[in-house]
Amino acid sequence: MKIVNPATEEVIRDIQEDSPDSVNQKFKLLQVAQVDWQKITRAKRIEILRTFSDLLEKNVEALASILTSEVGKPLQQSRNEINGARARIKWLTDNADKYLADEVMIQEGNLTERISYEPLGVVCNISAWNYPYLVGVNVFVPALLAGNAVMYKPSEYSTLTGLEIERLLKQAGVPNDVFHVAVGARSVGELLLELPFNGYFFTGSYKTGKYIYEKVAPKMVPCQLELGGKDPLYVADDVADIKAVAASTADGAFYNNGQSCCAVERIYVNEKVYDQYVDEFIKEVKSWKIGKPTEAGVYIGPLSRKDQLSFLETQVQDAVQKGSKVLVGGKRIDGTGYYFEPTVITNATHQMSMMREESFGPIIGIMKVKSDDEAIELMKDTEYGLTAAVYSNNQSRAENILEQINSGTGYWNCCDRVSAALPWSGRQHSGFGATLSHAGLRAFTKTKAYHLRG
Ligand code: NAD
Numbered sequence: 001m002k003i004v005n006p007a008t009e010e011v012i013r014d015i016q017e018d019s020p021d022s023v024n025q026k027f028k029l030l031q032v033a034q035v036d037w038q039k040i041t042r043a044k045r046i047e048i049l050r051t052f053s054d055l056l057e058k059n060v061e062a063l064a065s066i067l068t069s070e071v072g073k074p075l076q077q078s079r080n081e082i083n084g085a086r087a088r089i090k091w092l093t094d095n096a097d098k099y100l101a102d103e104v105m106i107q108e109g110n111l112t113e114r115i116s117y118e119p120l121g122v123v124c125n126i127s128a129w130n131y132p133y134l135v136g137v138n139v140f141v142p143a144l145l146a147g148n149a150v151m152y153k154p155s156e157y158s159t160l161t162g163l164e165i166e167r168l169l170k171q172a173g174v175p176n177d178v179f180h181v182a183v184g185a186r187s188v189g190e191l192l193l194e195l196p197f198n199g200y201f202f203t204g205s206y207k208t209g210k211y212i213y214e215k216v217a218p219k220m221v222p223c224q225l226e227l228g229g230k231d232p233l234y235v236a237d238d239v240a241d242i243k244a245v246a247a248s249t250a251d252g253a254f255y256n257n258g259q260s261c262c263a264v265e266r267i268y269v270n271e272k273v274y275d276q277y278v279d280e281f282i283k284e285v286k287s288w289k290i291g292k293p294t295e296a297g298v299y300i301g302p303l304s305r306k307d308q309l310s311f312l313e314t315q316v317q318d319a320v321q322k323g324s325k326v327l328v329g330g331k332r333i334d335g336t337g338y339y340f341e342p343t344v345i346t347n348a349t350h351q352m353s354m355m356r357e358e359s360f361g362p363i364i365g366i367m368k369v370k371s372d373d374e375a376i377e378l379m380k381d382t383e384y385g386l387t388a389a390v391y392s393n394n395q396s397r398a399e400n401i402l403e404q405i406n407s408g409t410g411y412w413n414c415c416d417r418v419s420a421a422l423p424w425s426g427r428q429h430s431g432f433g434a435t436l437s438h439a440g441l442r443a444f445t446k447t448k449a450y451h452l453r454g
Contacts, residue, residue, distance in 0.1 A: 001184060003159060006072035006302040007293050007337045015159060017184035023191045026151060026180040030122045033177035034149035038119050042100060045145055046093045052172035053089040056082055056133075059168065065294075066160050071129055072302040072338070073256055074293045085133035089141055091420035092441065096145045099438040100445065112452040117445035119147035120222065121198030126189050126212065127162075128203045129155035129304055130259045130360075135203045135226070136165060138424065138435035140179065143201070144169075146444040149178045153192060155204075156185035157304055197221065199444070203261075206358075206384075206429045224433030224443060227426055228358040229386030230265045232379040233415055234401065235277055236372065236392035237270035245391050246280035252389070252415035253364040254285070254342055257303055261430075262387045262409070262416050266348075266355050267366045268375045274368045278327070278346060281366070285328055285342050302337040303361060312340055312361045315354040319345050319365065322352050329363070350381055358384070372401060379405050385427030389415040408434075 003013040018026075037045075056063065064078035073081075099117075106113035125139045132154055140150045154162025166181045182188050189208075193200075193215045199222040202212050209225040216223040233252065239245045252264040269277050293301035303309065309332045316330050329341030340362055348355050348365030355365050369375045379388055379401075389411035390398040402410035408425035411417070418424055423434035434440050 001156060001159070003070055005069050006304050006306070009336055009338075012069055013160060015183060018182050018188050018191070020191055023182055023188065023195070026182065027122065027195050027197075029177035030149040030151060030180055033175055034119070034122050034147075037144075037149060037175060037178045038147035042096060042145070042147075045147070046096055048173040049089060049141055049145060050093050052169050052174070053086045053093075055168045055172055056086055056089075059164075063161070063164055066164060067132070067158070068293045068301075070160050071132075071158055071304045072293050073259075073304075074298045074301050076296075077256055081131055081133050085137045088134065088137050088420040088436065092137075092141050092145060092436075095438070096142075096441060099441045100146055110453055112450070114450040114452065116448045116450060117146065117442060118448055119143075120444055120446055122149045122151065123199040123201060123444065124151045124153070124192050124195070124197040125201045126153045126192065126204065127155055127158075128261075129157035130256065130261070132158040132161045133165070134418070136162075138226075138440065139201045139203070140165075140169075142435070142441045143444040144174065144179070146441065148198075148444055151180050151182055151192060151197065153182040153184070153189055159183055199223070201433075201435075201443075202226070206431075209431055222433075222443070224435070225426070225431035226261070226424070226433075226435065227386075227429060227431035228360065228384065229261055229263075229426065229430050230356065230358055230382050230384045231262055231387045231389070231407075231415075232266045232268065232382070232405070233264045233389040234369075234372075234375040234379060234391070235267070235269045235273060236375075236390065236394075236397065237272040238393045238397075239273060239391050240393055242273055242276050243280045246277055247284045249389075249391065249415060250281050250284040250364075254288070254300070254362050255416060257300060257340075258362045258364070259304060259360050260416060262418065263360075264364065264389065264415050265359060266378075267364060268369045268378055269366060270372075270375070271368050271370055278344075278366060282327055282344060285344055288342060290333070290339065290342070300339075300342055300362060302339050304338070306338050308361055309338055309340055312343075312359065312363055315352075315357070315359055315363060316343060316345070319348065319352045319354045322349065324348050324352065324354075324365070350378065356382070372397070376401055376404050383429045386430040387411060387415070 329343030333339035
């Protein structure tokens with residue numbers, strides 16, 4: 001398997017993919033090692049994962065540089081991601097005891113009723129490339145804390161980072177056979193689906209997620225899916241500082257080149273503030289530096305995947321044919337690297353693919369609306385359900401709108417953010433189950449109810 005730098009198009013490493021035999025062998029080793037891992041104290045497991053976090057901090061420059069070399073995100077965004085992962089590990093390790101310890105629910109006379117949170121066993125994590133540290137940490141950290149062994153399949157586009165994660169986990173003290181990486185693309189993912197894991201945790205596209213869910217169903221084990229989105233954002237007519245709102249929402253749409261599961265993908269703006277908002281939004285987008293991801297100050301680097309360039313072009317063409325206006329950008333940038341101009345499109349409608357299918361790139365469609373009701377109808381018009389955002393000066397107005405949207409997350413005056421203390425979950429085609437929060441710690445356990453009399 002060749003690892004290509006999306007900024008230079010150079011092959012940076014040639015890596016051997018796992019074979020059916022090596023995957024089977026790793027699985028068997030995980031099964032054996034999990035038994036002892038479950039028996040060591042939770043305190044010890046917490047200590048090991050805290051050491052892992054310290055190692056991330058110590059190696060942040062080298063790790064950021066590897067991440068940028070294989071996914072193309074600006075170096076500062078790679079550093080931000082690693083630091084963000086450390087914040088999540090902190091919350092998860094600080095709260096592991098609270099949510100994973102046995103709970104006595106009833107104590108009456110000689111009767112004790114207790115819940116115990118047992119590990120699932122050996123779990124499989126098939127992961128995405130856009131935030132390999134963040135989406136990886138969401139799964140393997142709570143899984144390990146709860147006493148599971150983990151087979152981690154990083155995306156083929158973030159393999160080097162996956163191998164660094166493995167190296168540092170082991171350096172931190174995770175026993176050799178409690179965590180293994182399966183190296184490879186789709187065919188290696190398929191091999192994992194054939195094995196009898198005790199749980200499957202997938203982050204990726206709706207298409208692959210649905211396929212995996214169908215394949216895993218007969219195994220009768222937990223299967224969680226964190227999938228894509230077409231996340232809407234509404235700017236109400238009472239926003240005070242339109243310039244600040246435009247800057248914040250543009251960042252929500254374009255950070256990491258729009259390659260975030262919770263990137264803002266559709267914007268609806270009240271007609272009273274529309275013209276000023278679009279003006280400020282365009283100014284913000286034009287102020288960004290496009291260039292090599294290793295260059296200081298660059299905000300827009302290359303896309304991670306070459307095939308995304310033609311998909312984005314198709315979305316733009318479809319939108320233009322159906323009457324939209326391209327105010328900025330609209331095409332790939334000639335030369336070396338997978339670059340696409342940050343693109344802002346107005347006069348968008350829901351007949352356009354750009355407003356219906358996840359773009360996962362630096363393009364955004366903006367629509368003018370007459371009222372909150374019209375915005376709500378449009379925000380609801382989607383098969384996805386990851387996040388939704390409202391910018392308004394009035395909290396109850398915003399919350400009233402958010403309550404009506406079928407999404408796992410609601411944002412008031414913010415967007416494109418994740419908190420370790422809150423459940424991260426999708427609805428409809430954005431998936432189901434939760435990572436992070438108490439729900440995400442317990443997702444890697446099976447409850448046992450003890451009725452103890454004596
Ligand atoms: P993808 O579905 O193409 O691939 C994800 C993983 O699945 C990769 O590791 C890939 O090798 C593997 N895979 C592909 N086909 C497989 C098969 N047939 N069997 C088993 N494994 C298979 O997704 P991607 O391009 O890596 O990631 C982008 C998508 O992920 C976007 O839709 C994005 O929104 C979503 N995402 C969601 C979240 C979230 O938390 N909801 C977070 C990050 C990314």
